[in-house]
Amino acid sequence: MTSILTNSSAMSALQTLRSINSNLTDTQNRVSSGMRVEQASDNVAYWSISTSMKSDNKALGAATDALGVGAAKVDTAYAAMDSAIDVVNEIKAKLVTSSETSVDKEQIQLEVKKLQEQLSAIGQAASFNGENWMVNTTNTTVVDGFIRESDGTVKINTASFKAGSYAMFSTIDGGVGSGGILGAVMTIELTSVTTQGKIDTFLDTVETALGKMTNGAAALGALKTRIDMQDKFSSKLSDAIESGVSRLVDANMEEESARLSALQTQQQLAIQSLSIANSSSQNIMSLFRG
The missing domain is CATH 1.20.1330.10 (f41 fragment of flagellin, N-terminal domain)
Incomplete structure (x- = not known):
C-alpha cells in the first residue's frame, strides 16, 4: 500500500543515510587528527591508559632533564x-x-x-x-x-x-x-x-x-x-x-583511508536511494490524471 502521509521507504533510506553520515564524520575525524581514541568516549579503557602513560612519559622526560x-x-x-x-x-x-x-x-x-x-x-x-x-x-x-x-x-x-x-x-x-x-x-x-x-x-x-x-x-x-x-x-x-x-x-591510516572511500560511496548510494524513495509518492499523481 502506498500512503501520501507516511513514506516508509524514505524513512528507512533516511535512517541509513544518517548512520552512514555519522560513521563518515567519525572516520574523517580520525583521518584529520590521526587518532582513533581522542577522547574518553571513544574508548574509556584505552583513553585512561594512554593518558596515564603520557603523563608518566612527561615526568620521565623531566627526570631525564x-x-x-x-x-x-x-x-x-x-x-x-x-x-x-x-x-x-x-x-x-x-x-x-x-x-x-x-x-x-x-x-x-x-x-x-x-x-x-x-x-x-x-x-x-x-x-x-x-x-x-x-x-x-x-x-x-x-x-x-x-x-x-x-x-x-x-x-x-x-x-x-x-x-x-x-x-x-x-x-x-x-x-x-x-x-x-x-x-x-x-x-x-x-x-x-x-x-x-x-x-x-x-x-x-x-x-x-x-x-x-x-x-x-x-x-x-x-x-x-x-x-x-x-x-x-x-x-x-x-x-x-x-x-x-x-x-x-593512533589511527591506522591505511584502514581509515579504505573506510573513508567505502563510506563516501555508501553515502552517494544512500542519497540516491532516498531520492528514489521520495519520488515514489509523486507517482500517485498519475492515478488521478484523466
Whole structure:
C-alpha cells in the first residue's frame, strides 16, 4: 500500500543515510587528527591508559632533564678532584725535594704555599648552579629516574654521593680551605729547621689525602657511569612508552583511508536511494490524471 502521509521507504533510506553520515564524520575525524581514541568516549579503557602513560612519559622526560643536571654536577666535581690530585702530587714532589739537605726549605715552602692556594681556588670554583660537592659536609643526591609502582603509586628514584666523605674541604673562609680531605695538607709548612722526621710526617699526610681523593674520584666515576647508563635507558624507555601509547590510540591510516572511500560511496548510494524513495509518492499523481 502506498500512503501520501507516511513514506516508509524514505524513512528507512533516511535512517541509513544518517548512520552512514555519522560513521563518515567519525572516520574523517580520525583521518584529520590521526587518532582513533581522542577522547574518553571513544574508548574509556584505552583513553585512561594512554593518558596515564603520557603523563608518566612527561615526568620521565623531566627526570631525564634532571639527570643531565646531575651529570653536570658530577663532571664539575670530578674535574676539580682530578686537578686537585695533580696539585697534591706536586706538593708531594716538593716535599721529596726538601729532603735534600742542601736545598733551601723556605724557598720550597713558597712553592708549597702557592700550591695550597691553588687547592683552595679549585675547591671554591667547583660549583655548578650554586652547589659545590668539593666544599661540603653532607651527602648529596641526583635524580636518576621516575617509577610507577604496581599499586599505581609513583616515586622519584635518586642516586646518592657521599659528598661529606669525599669533599676536598668542609669550609673555605677568606679564600683558604679547611677540613675535609685536604685539611691536613693545608697545614703543611716547611721552615729552615724542619727535620726529616717532620717531612716524613708531611709525606704520610699527603699520601693519606691522595688515597682518599683517589677513592673520591673513583666514586664520582662510578656515579657518572650510572648516570650515563640511566640516561640511555630513559631514552629507550621513553621511546617504548610513546610507541605503546601509539598502538592504543593512533589511527591506522591505511584502514581509515579504505573506510573513508567505502563510506563516501555508501553515502552517494544512500542519497540516491532516498531520492528514489521520495519520488515514489509523486507517482500517485498519475492515478488521478484523466
